[in-house]
Amino acid sequence: MKVGLLIHAHTNPEQLARLVSHLRHPNVDIFINVDGKVDIEPFKDAVKNVFFLNDRVEVVWGRFSQLQQILNSFNEITHTKAIYSHILFISGLDYPIVPISEIVEFLNNKPNKSYIDSFKLGTDDWSNLMRKRFEYWFFLPEKDIRNNHIIKKILQKLGFKRKYPFTEAYYGSCWFTLSTEAVNYLLDYTERNPKVVDFFRYTGCSDELYIQSVLLNSPLKKDMENEIYRFFDWGDKGKSPKVLTSEDFPKIEASKAWFARKLDINIDSQLMDMLDKLNAEKQ
Numbered sequence: 001m002k003v004g005l006l007i008h009a010h011t012n013p014e015q016l017a018r019l020v021s022h023l024r025h026p027n028v029d030i031f032i033n034v035d036g037k038v039d040i041e042p043f044k045d046a047v048k049n050v051f052f053l054n055d056r057v058e059v060v061w062g063r064f065s066q067l068q069q070i071l072n073s074f075n076e077i078t079h080t081k082a083i084y085s086h087i088l089f090i091s092g093l094d095y096p097i098v099p100i101s102e103i104v105e106f107l108n109n110k111p112n113k114s115y116i117d118s119f120k121l122g123t124d125d126w127s128n129l130m131r132k133r134f135e136y137w138f139f140l141p142e143k144d145i146r147n148n149h150i151i152k153k154i155l156q157k158l159g160f161k162r163k164y165p166f167t168e169a170y171y172g173s174c175w176f177t178l179s180t181e182a183v184n185y186l187l188d189y190t191e192r193n194p195k196v197v198d199f200f201r202y203t204g205c206s207d208e209l210y211i212q213s214v215l216l217n218s219p220l221k222k223d224m225e226n227e228i229y230r231f232f233d234w235g236d237k238g239k240s241p242k243v244l245t246s247e248d249f250p251k252i253e254a255s256k257a258w259f260a261r262k263l264d265i266n267i268d269s270q271l272m273d274m275l276d277k278l279n280a281e282k283q
Helices: 013-021 041-046 064-078 100-108 125-135 149-157 180-192 194-201 210-216 219-223 246-254 270-282
Strands: 002-009 028-034 084-091 094-096 177-179 259-261
Touching: 002 013, 002 064, 002 100, 013 028, 013 041, 013 094, 028 064, 064 084, 064 180, 064 194, 064 210, 084 100, 084 180, 084 259, 094 270, 177 180, 180 194, 180 210, 180 219, 210 219, 246 270
Parallel strands: 002 028, 002 084
Antiparallel strands: 084 177, 094 259
């Protein structure tokens, strides 16, 4: 069965073309959604024989637009009526560590499983950070009375906190591989629960909460594997993983990941050369 491979891109068309060249396979259809803030034409000039998605969003980090772009992409792919075992979701700054044929074979052998990073909200520091992102309103319209600093102080003094709209809260990375069944469930839930979606419009980093919470509170929970097969380095402890270089190659090679994130051809193209060689050796 085929795999739908979704790439969200916003920069470096040349790098995207190189990435795509290593993802071509008879059983893979490649879909690209380019951030609505940038000109799509350089990407179309650089990458041929893929499907560029039309429902684009101007993405702002941390805002609902990140989640909206994912939902838009999933919705547009499912409306193609093509049949896929999974939708594999990566960014234009990812790069393969293993041959795409190996990934396709793995997924075809487990058509009902989804691979998603998920953590149940607890009392650790990271959970407390995620909790703050939904207990209070984020990104309200400027003139909304809840933006008034006096109103904010009153609400905090009264101990007001927004109630999470799921029985249990889950969070995790927004890069994952979902079965078609999981994607359809997610889209159906989104359509049937507009009030829940509205809750996440005013939540910080909703793309790291909503999808996990929908799927891990669903009958499909048993098919969610807490593994995404990505290599990250969060050593800088920032809001994004560090840009990988050739110095990271030994750790990448030793991992069980399918993709390394994130690479920048303008900073270190040698790492891509090394990964290309590694891939060739595994063919």
